[in-house]
Amino acid sequence: MTSDLPVLLAAVSILSALHLALQAKRVGWSRMKHKIMPPTVTGPPEFERTFRAHQNSVEMYSVFLVVLWISGIFCSEVLASLGGLLYVVGREMYFTGYIRESKKRLPGFYLAVCALLFLTVTATIGIIQAFLNKYLNTRLL
Incomplete structure (x- = not known):
């Protein structure tokens, strides 16, 4: 293995996947609490x-992964990883806020969007x- 592997991007990706899985588990717990059997989505x-x-969260996950990895590979792995961590924190704030009350999702929403x-x-x-750089042999920054 070489030291140039995108370890930080991989770590943030795994963390975000585990976070999404935990959200799914929390939906399952809510189903049990309210006695709502799949495939019912109302209650x-x-x-x-x-x-x-x-x-x-599921709807935005593919967008997040695409921009996370492209940012990390083409710009800066460290900056992309920090942005990815902020996104995960924002999604958690969004999730927990939304469960309490629809309006309480907004701080997390704004953080995730940023x-x-x-x-x-x-x-x-x-x-x-x-x-x-590749096609015009020019550097912007």
């Missing part, structure tokens, strides 16, 4: 908020810089 408001919070924007911008800058 008491607390269950519906728990279910939606997890679904929202992390995604940061990762998207750094990924884009990295791609542009790599393109200019």
